[in-house]
Each structure stands twice: as structure tokens, then as C-alpha cells.
Amino acid sequence: WEAPRGASHDVQHEAMRYNVDLLQPIQLGLAIAGADGVLRGAWTFHLQFNKDIDLHSEASLAFLSRAGIDFARQATEGIDAAVLGRWLAHSTLTRDPSTVMWVTFAGLYDTGYLLKMLTGRPLPPDPRDFEASLTSFCPFRCELRHWLPHGSLASLARRYGLTRTGIAHT
Structure with missing residues (x-):
């Protein structure tokens, strides 16, 4: 289920919660930088996932x-x-x-899956409870989508003169 474009925060939360509770995460990517901005390392964890058994979005599988x-x-x-x-x-x-x-780009689902992994429980139905639970693990978060409401992470990087290294989602 996908929330309509421009849906309220509560509707977006409900769509995310429904999907995250129903589906399994496929991968987790983390990049660690110091306070000086120097990258210390980047990892992609490929999680146990069987496309023949686990529920999934065909579009997501095709993309990945x-x-x-x-x-x-x-x-x-x-x-x-x-x-x-x-x-x-x-x-x-x-x-x-x-x-x-914690820095994300359009990270609502990412933080939803992260919270599900951290707690081992379904996500809180109330958006305020979700926020409180996530804040207990990740109190300082920056959502880059706020700086670029339209466009991609690549276009945001270009705006600031950054060069992509590696392939997306691998």
C-alpha cells in the first residue's frame, strides 16, 4: 500500500508501518563519518531474503x-x-x-525498517510513539529530503559539488 502524494503525516506513517510490518528488509547500508566529515567506512549488509518465499514488491525486486x-x-x-x-x-x-x-535521504521507510530490526517488534501504530521509540535509539537525525523536496540524492550531491563513489543500492 502506498500513501498518495501529498498525504498527511499520519497517512504516510500508516502506509510505512503497514508495509514495514508486512515485509522483510532486504539490505541495510551504513556509512560512518567523523565529526570532521571524513568518511571512516561504508558497509552494505545483505539480509536473509528469499524472493520465492518472502513477500515483496515486484518493482523493488526489479530495481534491486x-x-x-x-x-x-x-x-x-x-x-x-x-x-x-x-x-x-x-x-x-x-x-x-x-x-x-543519523542522516537519511527520503528515509521514512529506512528508519522504519531500522526500528523494526532494533526492537524486534512491530512498529508503533501512533506516529508520536514511533518518533519517541526511534528517538530513543537515534535522537539526532537529519533528513536531507527537506533540502531537496524534488529530485534525487545524486542531484543533491551535484548541487554541493560532490562525486558519487560506487553503485547505488549494492
Whole structure:
């Protein structure tokens, strides 16, 4: 289910919650930079996902397949999302949240899946409870979409003279 463009915050939350609770995350990407802005590392965790069994969006699968995701390998070698979630919930990324700034681009679903992994529970139905729970793990967040309501992350990077490294979603 997709919220209509321009839907209220509550409707967007309900659509995200419905989808995140129903579906499994496929991958988690993290890039870590210091306070000086220097990149310390970037990782993509390919999570256990079997396209023949797990519910999914055909459009998302097609997009990720074009980006090079090996779904056959992911079904047998992917990381258990619950295990990774427990690890993250006890890491300094969430245990000492006062030192971490989380930056997303159109990250509503990303933060929804992250919270699902961290708690191992369905998402709170009330948007305020969702926000409070997410804030307990990630109190400092910056949503880049606010600076670019239309366009892509690549166009935002170009605006600031940044060059992309690597392939998206791999």
C-alpha cells in the first residue's frame, strides 16, 4: 500500500508501518563519518531474503536486481535481520546516541525498517510513539529530503559539488 502524494503525516506513517510490518528488509547500508566529515567506512549488509518465499514488491525486486543484487546468494548467505538488529541495538551507534548524527535521504521507510530490526517488534501504530521509540535509539537525525523536496540524492550531491563513489543500492 502506498500513501498518495501529498498525504498527511499520519497517512504516510500508516502506509510505512503497514508495509514495514508486512515485509522483510532486504539490505541495510551504513556509512560512518567523523565529526570532521571524513568518511571512516561504508558497509552494505545483505539480509536473509528469499524472493520465492518472502513477500515483496515486484518493482523493488526489479530495481534491486538491475542494481546487481544476487537474490539467490542472499537467500542462502544473507544475514539474519534479527541478529543484526540485536547487534546494532547494543553497538555504540545506538547505545551512545548523543555522539551519533543519523542522516537519511527520503528515509521514512529506512528508519522504519531500522526500528523494526532494533526492537524486534512491530512498529508503533501512533506516529508520536514511533518518533519517541526511534528517538530513543537515534535522537539526532537529519533528513536531507527537506533540502531537496524534488529530485534525487545524486542531484543533491551535484548541487554541493560532490562525486558519487560506487553503485547505488549494492
